[in-house]
Amino acid sequence: MRKILPVIFIFILALLQITVVPKLAIFGVKPNLILVGLSILLFTGNFLTLVFSAALGGLVYDASDYFWGLNTVVFILTFLIFWLLGKKYVASHHFLSLLSFSILGTAIFNFLYTSLSYLLFHYNFFDYFLSWRQLLEMAINGALTFVFGGLFLLGTNIKKEHAAKF
Amino acid sequence: MRKNQRAKKISLFLAVIVCGLILFAVTGEKSSAANQGWVGQILNPVHGYLLRVTDTLADVFSGILNSENLKKENEKLLIQNQTLKSILSGYVEIKAENETLREALKIKSRQNFDFLLADVISRSPLNFSQSFTINQGTSGEVKAGQAVIWAGQVLVGEVRDVASDSSEIRAASDGEFRAAVFVGESRTEAVFKGNGLEPAQLDLVPAKVNISVGDRIITSGLDKKFPRGLYLGEVKRVKNLEGKVFQEVEVGLPFHWNELEEVLIIR
Numbered sequence: 001m002r003k004i005l006p007v008i009f010i011f012i013l014a015l016l017q018i019t020v021v022p023k024l025a026i027f028g029v030k031p032n033l034i035l036v037g038l039s040i041l042l043f044t045g046n047f048l049t050l051v052f053s054a055a056l057g058g059l060v061y062d063a064s065d066y067f068w069g070l071n072t073v074v075f076i077l078t079f080l081i082f083w084l085l086g087k088k089y090v091a092s093h094h095f096l097s098l099l100s101f102s103i104l105g106t107a108i109f110n111f112l113y114t115s116l117s118y119l120l121f122h123y124n125f126f127d128y129f130l131s132w133r134q135l136l137e138m139a140i141n142g143a144l145t146f147v148f149g150g151l152f153l154l155g156t157n158i159k160k161e162h163a164a165k166f
Numbered sequence: 167m168r169k170n171q172r173a174k175k176i177s178l179f180l181a182v183i184v185c186g187l188i189l190f191a192v193t194g195e196k197s198s199a200a201n202q203g204w205v206g207q208i209l210n211p212v213h214g215y216l217l218r219v220t221d222t223l224a225d226v227f228s229g230i231l232n233s234e235n236l237k238k239e240n241e242k243l244l245i246q247n248q249t250l251k252s253i254l255s256g257y258v259e260i261k262a263e264n265e266t267l268r269e270a271l272k273i274k275s276r277q278n279f280d281f282l283l284a285d286v287i288s289r290s291p292l293n294f295s296q297s298f299t300i301n302q303g304t305s306g307e308v309k310a311g312q313a314v315i316w317a318g319q320v321l322v323g324e325v326r327d328v329a330s331d332s333s334e335i336r337a338a339s340d341g342e343f344r345a346a347v348f349v350g351e352s353r354t355e356a357v358f359k360g361n362g363l364e365p366a367q368l369d370l371v372p373a374k375v376n377i378s379v380g381d382r383i384i385t386s387g388l389d390k391k392f393p394r395g396l397y398l399g400e401v402k403r404v405k406n407l408e409g410k411v412f413q414e415v416e417v418g419l420p421f422h423w424n425e426l427e428e429v430l431i432i433r
Contacts, residue, residue, distance in 0.1 A: 014291075017291040018288040018289055018290075018291045019217040019221075019288060019289065020217075020221070020223075020224060021291070022289040022290070022291075022424045023221070023224055023424050023425070024224075025424065027363075028293070028363040029293055029363065030291070030292070030293055032291075032292070061291045061292070063288065063299075064288040064289060064290055064291055064297075064298075064299055065290050065291060065292060065295065065297075066290070066295050066297065066326075066334070071291075071292075113292070113294065114294070117294070123342075124341075125294040125295075125341075127341070127362060127364075128293055128294055128362055128363065131363075131364075133293065133363055134293075137293060
């Protein structure tokens, strides 16, 4: 069950992203919920489950986006970078680490997406990548991770303490 | 040692998956998500249902939160409606006169459009492209390049890619969208250009031509892409820089593609 829950969680986030989230854009900028979800689950989930979740989320994005397969590839690559960086450099599983992953992850995801769509499909999205709106997206993703990641870690800690008592 | 070997196996497995996906994306006949076969067939009904539910919920909440504004807006719209009705009666007279004159001069009447109604089933998830997917495809005789309109004759986009039961629509605000247009009453020719999240623009408007804020923009049909007379928006800002051959014109669009729940396709 622990392995299925992250997959369901990411799948629901992906469905929300392609339906209701575009309506809630701030200055036209939408958050990237899968990225936020992956940042939140980074320290708690199983590696393969999270890779599968990232791929599934990417597949749902692909169903509503211009290029078939691109989101899946970019999500897997971004998650691998997350994971490797986390293993090598992050000592404590503090929620501020999640926040930095979310902000940095947005830049990495957008860079990979922009570069690959240019190299593979000759679409130029560099205007967005170099605009202030990307900074806003990083801020929104960071804020969402801060709030929900904080709550998630708090919940997990309370559960652990509760289990230790009894 | 064993752990290291496992990590190597996982890395190899992932590398194969990523390479395979890249190869698939590149070699695929069509790049669009609208052509994804079984994935689309499974996900499209889920998308459509979820979109309806979430939109209803969003409307209910925004209605509750903006009840005061809605009341004011409703009163304003009622007055506007009455004004437009009175103007319309004048147009009915002119239309009848126009038809009589066309008949007298034996001018061929304009082509009547054949419309196809479609529901929006999903919207592009990222900030890069401005597109949405509808539930009509080749089975409904939808073809790439057809005009997509809403609310009378407002051009909201074009069909980008078609699958059997769904199509992907490129919104008018997308960076790749272009249309030949007439601007204002002088019918100045220009090229409408979507600009992603930034305001749409008009290209190739000579500096000498007088363009004012509020001028209506309609398709000219000169690009042989869209029929003549579809409304695209109005001029929002004009910047005429000294020494430049063309003016910089920003366009205000009447609809944001995120708000659309249904659209009409001109066949």
